[in-house]
Every structure is written in structure tokens, then in C-alpha cells.
Amino acid sequence: MDFNANINSRFESEIERYNTWRxxxxxxxxxxxxxxxxxxxxxxxQSIRFYDLLEALNRGRLTxxxxxxxxxxxxxxxxxxxxxxxxxxxxxxxxxxxxxxxTEIFHDPNEEPYLKLLSIETRYRDESISQLKxxxxxxxxxxxxxxxxxxxxxxxxxLADTKRVYALDARMMGLIPMFDDSGQGPSEDDIVEVPxxxxxxxxxxxxxxxxxxxxxxxxxxxxxxxxxELTLSxxxxxxxxxxxLGIDTGVTKSDLEIWDRYVKTGAPAKIAVLNKIDLMWDExxxxxxxxxxxxxxxxxxxxxxGLPPEQVFALSAQKxxxxxxxxxxxxxxxxxxxxxxTYLANEIIPIKRQLLAKSVTSEIGTMMVSSHRxxxxxxxxxxxxxxxxxxxxxxxxxxxxxxWQRISQEKDAYNAALTEYKVQRASFNQKRNALLDLFxxxxxxxxxxxxxxxxxxxxxxxxxxxxxxxLIRLIQEDFKAVCLSGEDILRLMEGVxxxxxxxxxxxxxxxxxxxxxxxxxQLQILISxxxxxxxxxxxxxxxxxxxxxxxFWRMLVDSARRIFNGARTDLDRWLTxxxxxxxxxxxxxxxxxxxxxxxxxxxxxxxxAIDEEVATLQKQRQGLEGQIAMITQxxxxxxxxxxxxxxxxxxxxxxxxxxxxxxxxxxxxxxxQTDSEMTKRLPSKETPIEFLTTQKLNLNAKP
Numbered sequence: 001m002d003f004n005a006n007i008n009s010r011f012e013s014e015i016e017r018y019n020t021w022r023x024x025x026x027x028x029x030x031x032x033x034x035x036x037x038x039x040x041x042x043x044x045x046q047s048i049r050f051y052d053l054l055e056a057l058n059r060g061r062l063t064x065x066x067x068x069x070x071x072x073x074x075x076x077x078x079x080x081x082x083x084x085x086x087x088x089x090x091x092x093x094x095x096x097x098x099x100x101x102x103t104e105i106f107h108d109p110n111e112e113p114y115l116k117l118l119s120i121e122t123r124y125r126d127e128s129i130s131q132l133k134x135x136x137x138x139x140x141x142x143x144x145x146x147x148x149x150x151x152x153x154x155x156x157x158x159l160a161d162t163k164r165v166y167a168l169d170a171r172m173m174g175l176i177p178m179f180d181d182s183g184q185g186p187s188e189d190d191i192v193e194v195p196x197x198x199x200x201x202x203x204x205x206x207x208x209x210x211x212x213x214x215x216x217x218x219x220x221x222x223x224x225x226x227x228x229e230l231t232l233s234x235x236x237x238x239x240x241x242x243x244x245l246g247i248d249t250g251v252t253k254s255d256l257e258i259w260d261r262y263v264k265t266g267a268p269a270k271i272a273v274l275n276k277i278d279l280m281w282d283e284x285x286x287x288x289x290x291x292x293x294x295x296x297x298x299x300x301x302x303x304x305x306g307l308p309p310e311q312v313f314a315l316s317a318q319k320x321x322x323x324x325x326x327x328x329x330x331x332x333x334x335x336x337x338x339x340x341x342t343y344l345a346n347e348i349i350p351i352k353r354q355l356l357a358k359s360v361t362s363e364i365g366t367m368m369v370s371s372h373r374x375x376x377x378x379x380x381x382x383x384x385x386x387x388x389x390x391x392x393x394x395x396x397x398x399x400x401x402x403x404w405q406r407i408s409q410e411k412d413a414y415n416a417a418l419t420e421y422k423v424q425r426a427s428f429n430q431k432r433n434a435l436l437d438l439f440x441x442x443x444x445x446x447x448x449x450x451x452x453x454x455x456x457x458x459x460x461x462x463x464x465x466x467x468x469x470x471l472i473r474l475i476q477e478d479f480k481a482v483c484l485s486g487e488d489i490l491r492l493m494e495g496v497x498x499x500x501x502x503x504x505x506x507x508x509x510x511x512x513x514x515x516x517x518x519x520x521x522q523l524q525i526l527i528s529x530x531x532x533x534x535x536x537x538x539x540x541x542x543x544x545x546x547x548x549x550x551x552f553w554r555m556l557v558d559s560a561r562r563i564f565n566g567a568r569t570d571l572d573r574w575l576t577x578x579x580x581x582x583x584x585x586x587x588x589x590x591x592x593x594x595x596x597x598x599x600x601x602x603x604x605x606x607x608x609a610i611d612e613e614v615a616t617l618q619k620q621r622q623g624l625e626g627q628i629a630m631i632t633q634x635x636x637x638x639x640x641x642x643x644x645x646x647x648x649x650x651x652x653x654x655x656x657x658x659x660x661x662x663x664x665x666x667x668x669x670x671x672x673q674t675d676s677e678m679t680k681r682l683p684s685k686e687t688p689i690e691f692l693t694t695q696k697l698n699l700n701a702k703p
Contacts (some may be wrong), residue, residue: 064215065235078091102218104201105201114203115200119138167191235262236525240351246275365635374585379625407593435489447475
């Protein structure tokens, strides 16, 4: 089956463009990493970070989560949006047959197509879904024959499987309550129906999935409540949530409960879809009357969910799927699905691009600018040396000695400043260690142990929830303390840098502020979900619900530990990045002073060696120009394919370089100049960024 045929929709083409953008960004990062290795500027920790970033770029998926109560048409919408080219329903969505377990759909080209199913009996144990994903023995694996529609449909029908178990077993797995709202419940010997599978993953070679899209199909409200991991981690980490409603019912009480608890505060992008508009296609009504009725339902939905009109859609997933399978363009148009596809293409894909670009440009982009600054400073020193040597032509040895003495005095003054810096660096290290200690994993383990002890010591509602709330409160306090200490460290380093800038004319530089926006947003979701769980009285009564409290607590601790560790990683990277540009300039400036002294010493000792030194410096200059051109190109690539920040604007402009146009493509070095040419042609005042602009590169072009 040719899955690459008929990729015409706006959303499909934008997904393809997103994947190309991601590959280009990865290539730029890899090229910069290779350059750092060739020039011996890469330590082990930086190399590991590059590897992590490249892995994130290669594996970064755009995740869309579909949420709704049962029978709202989630699976049918997924079929219509992404799998109509299969000319069958990929996911079960017939009457009475719907997806019963959370289902993750993606494509890993390194493996054959498959369906993996996690047994519902794993709920007897403590492992989370994330942990179980690393235990292949726990999954039932079914090979998918994508060339047979019949076999595909039969294999994926397993997603709707249920099984009959004793009520006692269902309660032990946390699948049913002991009592319902009326105080009644099944006896332990009663037989009840439960989902056969806890979780499913589908590896399927569709072009959208191959290009980085991942889909999460979630069951209704009850299933979400049974798996805290979905609400604490999986759904909040999705890049967009599509929330399905019925056009005939609008926002019901249970719909609003799902929205307020799982969608409203968590998802970065929220979309409401009023499905089944074909129910309003009444032959006794005119088209304007039908349209007016749909618009009223959309307006009401906007008000109830607090969404702007552009994030509410009315469509018929079933008619869209049928229209596409039959090639009926008129039916597809009337189904309303194209408006949703356009929104996904224009609004959702850029969100993923921005998040991915931020992780690269905030760290690698800053390193690139620092490398550019280092090379331009070396080139400036090279220019200074060439000027000094030109002035020594035909002069006595006494002039050379005086110049050597003057530079030696500069070096002595610089070494004195470095001694002062060592004291300030020691202060930085003390503050750094104290700051990292706030996010010490052992400290979190102690907090979690106290939280569990508080739960074990009490059977009362306040006792069961006090530990969870206290854990959240203490983590919040740590985040606040880290942010305040980060500001203190930033002030210290800015003061140190200002000293070097004023005394030794270091280039102007902005230190990056500590950014814990991602972990703090995840923590806020965790806080909201914990409070909602603790306020729900049905979660805090009877033995079986005590079991649910413990299950939620385990998921809470796992999520807290993930947020805690992620924040510590971000903090550690920031603490490494803050002094790096300054110390690079300190090291380079010292080396440049020493190089000038060594050059003058050779001339003084050997006499008449000026021409040799000039030739050496010219060769170095050509190499530096090539490096600057290469780094400039990489910065522009990162700038061009990343929405922000404008890295190219941060390239230092104080150093002037005239760059060979071919250098940008082949890194070919210009011909070595003679001594007489050197004295006539000092570098011009055109910077790399100015040169690239004059070559009419489209700096604002989209990838």
C-alpha cells in the first residue's frame, strides 16, 4: 500500500515541513559539535549534553491527545484526520465497539509495524505505565500486516476487548468502587465487565507518524481517573488536547468535569470539537437554518469552556471519513474537518517547533555566539599583532624591546585581575553548591518518606491528604528559593564581568537568566491535580479508596521526582553556562597577550624574523576568518529555523572581517597575502552578518 500518495492536506504538508525543519536543526547542531571537537573546545559534560539534544531532536514528536466521554467519536475523528488513506477504520469505532484503553500511536521506522497490549492485571502491582514500557515481557505483541485491510482491522479490534472478572478482583485493581452513589455495590462474587488491556501502543508507518506526529487516544472520564499517570504526566506533556463533545448535547456535566479537571489548567493548546453535526442535517431545514443552529451551539460552548471562537470547531468525523474514502469532495467540505486541519497546521505545529527550538537556541545558540565572540577576539588580536609588526619594519631592536615591556606590563596587570577573579569564582562555587543542594535527590527522598509516613499514621481524610499537600508545598518552597538564589548568582557574575569589561575592554555580553518555566508549569499542573484529588470525597473513604489514594500518591511521587530532577538538570546547565562565556574570554585574552609576547621575543632573539611572523599570523588569520564564516552560517541557520531568540542580532560587531563568499559554502581559505599587501589591506569594517545580508540571503524565510 502506498502511504505516501495523496498527501494533500494542509496539516500533512506542515507536518512534513516540520520534520524537514527538525532535521535541518539537528544537522546544524551536529556540525557545530564536530567543529568544537576538531578545535579541542569540547569537554565531556558538553559532549553528553550535545548527545542529549541531538536525541531530543531526532525523537521529538508532536503529540495530540484526544479526550472525551465514551461515544463522542474520538476514534472516528482520528480515523478521519489521519488514516482515511487506509480506506478502512484503523481504530474500532462501530456502535458498541470503542477503544477501551489508552492507545498511543506513532511510527518507529527501526521496528516492524506492531500492536503491543499491556494486560489489565498489571494494575495489581505498583509499576507505572512508564516503568512497564521498559519490561517487554509484560506486553502482548501482535505483528501488523499493513498490506491486508482485513488483518489490520481484526488485529486492532483488540483495543475494544473487555473481560469478565469477579467484583473483588476489579476492586483490587482499582477498577470499580466498593459502593455507588446510592450506597449499593456488587458483592465480591458478582461478575463485572472490565477492559482487557491497561494500555496499548501502535507502531504504524503512516507518513504523518513517520514525520514526527504521535497520537494519544484516551477513554472516558472513568479511565482517566483510574490512571493518575495519564493526568499527571501523559496528557500535560501533550502539545495539544482535542476535547470532543456531541453537537446534540453540547457541554454536559461529565464533559465539564473532564474539562475543568484535566484540560483547563494543563494543556498548552486546547481545542473543543463539537462532533456529529450530521445529526443536524435536517432536510426540512434550510442550509442557513442548519448553520445558525451550529453557530449557537459553538457560541454556547465558547462561553462554558472559556475558549475563543477560533478554538471551537463543529464537524462530522464520520462523514469526513466516508467522504474521503469514497472520494466525495463535497461531503468532505460539508463535514467541516478542513477548518480543524488548517488550525492544527497553523497553530499547533508552531507550538512544538517553538518548544524544540527553545531547548536548542537557549543553550547551543548561546554557545555558538560565545564561539563567534572568541574567534572574533582572536582575529582582533591577530590584527593588532599584524599592525604592531608592520610598525616594527625597519626599526631598531630597542623599539621591539620597549613594545615587549609594555605588553608585559599589560599581562602583569591582567594576572593581578585573574587573582581577584579566583576569589570571586570561589564565592560563585559556594553559591552554586548551595543552590544545587536545594534540588538534591536525597532531599526529595526524605520529603517523600515523610509524606508516606503521614499517610500511614492516619485513616482520616485530613491525615491521608496532609502528606500529599505537604510534599507539594515543600517542593514549591524549594522552587522559590532556587529562583531567588539564581538572581543573586547572576548579580555576582555581572559584577565580575563589568570589571573585566571596563579594565580590559571585554566585549559586551548578556548573561542568560535562570529559566525554570517548564518544570514550574509541570509543578502547577501537579498542584492542581493533587488538590482536585484531595477535595474529592469519594477518593478518601473505605479500604478500596484508601488503595486508590496510595496509587495516586505513588504517581504523585513519580511525577514530583521527574519534575525535581528535570529542574535540577536545567539548573546545573545554567550554572555551567553562566561563567562559560566570561571564562572563555579570560582564557583567550591571556593567550593573546602571551602570543604577542612570544612573537616579539622571537623577533628580538633572531632579528629579521618579522616576515616569518607575519606569514604565520596571516595563516592564522585565514583560518580564523574561515571559522568565523562557518560559525556565522550556523548561527543564521539556527536563527532562521528557530522562531526566537534572534541569535544573529547577538553576533559581536566590533571586529571587522571581509569574508570570501565561497567560504560560506566550501570553507575555502583565501590566498596568503605578502608582507607588503598586509600593510596595505587591513580588515575592512564589514562584519560577517553584514556580508551575509548583502548577499541577499532571506533571513526571514520559513523552513
